[in-house]
């Protein structure tokens with residue numbers, strides 16, 4: 021397997037680290053199923069274009085769009101050009117060298133003859149463009165089509181790897197809609213593809229700030245000794261959005277926030293914050309530790325599940341000064357929908373390190389603003405020597421990994437104000453990603469595409485992790501979906517708020533967690 025990781029080396033002067041980010045990508049044909057769709061236009065193609073523009077792609081790469089829509093190569097190129105123009109990233113010279121490498125093949129997803137034609141086309145492309153039989157099949161289609169496409173690729177022989185060449189399949193979340201369906205999907209994928217050929221995307225893992233959590237924890241010696249129940253009061257994982265359901269009501273009204281955000285991004289963030297140190301930075305050793313952490317998740321108490329769970333759905337309200345409609349009034353949503361758009365789970369990990377420490381996982385749509393972060397709340401000092409001389413309450417230390425909008429690491433601590441009288445206040449030590457490395461960065465989709473081509477699984481889900489996390493969430497989902505009283509437990513919250521009041525009752529620190537303290541005030 022190729023080594024995809026950026027190497028930190030020391031420059032000649034010694035001391036100052038420099039970053040060697042050259043990559044040695046193999047030639048490859050990227051086949052996108054669902055090439056006429058939203059994900060391709062908004063995320064995938066702009067990411068591919070950006071990689072080409074910044075010189076990351078090898079000379080011999082090709083993008084072959086596939087879908088049912090009747091398009092020829094030129095029409096597909098015109099669409100992709102529009103997509104890049106819309107993304108604001110267009111550059112004529114880069115486009116002119118990329119356009120001849122774009123092709124389109126009309127495919128009916130369940131039609132064997134279409135796959136035979138696709139295989140022949142790929143063979144031609146190998147001859148003309150030198151892609152050497154390396155294929156990456158990206159399923160940018162609704163999840164109901166994953167099984168059909170994987171099976172057809174297998175039956176046509178397109179999943180077979182010949183000699184040095186590779187054939188990989190990239191699957192977008194959701195990976196099933198519960199434990200059983202996730203297992204069924206995996207069985208079908210594995211009929212044609214081995215686990216090393218399968219890449220299950222979680223774009224949160226490709227965010228720079230998210231990748232840095234493990235570095236912060238395990239490339240420094242001073243944090244691990246306090247990273248446990250003796251010193252940490254709670255950990256809060258927050259992914260708040262001010263967007264509503266947008267144009268994805270058909271999918272979202274069936275999925276809801278637990279499937280859309282928790283089974284994937286929230287569980288990955290939890291693992292990064294709580295897992296033990298892997299013995300080496302190898303994809304499988306890191307994923308082993310994540311799975312070990314998931315195994316320790318304490319199952320929900322069946323008798324009283326709402327004790328550790330708050331569900332909400334947004335009502336009408338104001339976002340950025342504009343009136344927005346209630347979830348049930350969104351286009352495509354069932355007007356009586358009981359789909360949660362907000363959830364807070366209080367989870368516990370039953371192991372030596374974390375016994376009794378609550379992990380508050382919170383995500384929702386149409387909240388006050390977009391904010392993603394992990395907050396590590398340390399315990400109060402055991403005894404205050406200052407209680408007779410200083411009036412201020414001593415605030416316990418808080419460590420924040422800011423993922424969005426501030427890409428930062430903040431550590432708050434108490435300090436003396438410069439004044440004749442003894443006055444204390446919380447101040448912040450700050451590390452900003454932009455201050456440290458202001459140059460261009462890879463967007464999440466650029467990073468995952470590169471890693472797929474390189475065959476590096478570090479930032480992708482492994483099936484045992486998928487099953488463990490579904491195993492934890494499925495009883496909650498079943499309980500919600502079979503509970504005749506869900507309406508009573510689904511709390512409405514005004515769009516533009518921080519969610520239902522009940523969430524603050526479950527986690528009184530939530531208000532503080534969502535407002536990041538800086539030395540200048542609140543961000």
Ligand SMILES: NC(=O)C1=CN([C@@H]2O[C@H](COP(=O)(O)OP(=O)(O)OC[C@H]3O[C@@H](n4cnc5c(N)ncnc54)[C@H](OP(=O)(O)O)[C@@H]3O)[C@@H](O)[C@H]2O)C=CC1
Pocket residue numbers: 053054055056057058059060087088089129159160161162163165192193194271
């Ligand atoms: N859009 C996004 O922001 C995100 C999407 N995803 C995931 O990515 C995948 C693709 O999403 P997205 O691009 O939004 O999906 P779309 O709904 O845009 O569908 C993609 C393409 O699939 C084909 N298609 C759609 N519905 C059907 C159908 N019922 N039967 C057969 N073909 C159909 C259409 O192409 P044609 O008719 O030409 O064949 C369509 O252009 C999904 O799994 C989604 O969950 C994940 C994260 C974000």
Ligand SMILES: O=C1O[C@H](COP(=O)(O)O)[C@@H](O)[C@H](O)[C@H]1O
Pocket residue numbers: 261263280281392
């Ligand atoms: O996967 C998803 O993530 C987005 C949020 O991603 P972000 O990178 O913008 O934080 C969310 O809006 C979407 O519903 C979900 O499917």
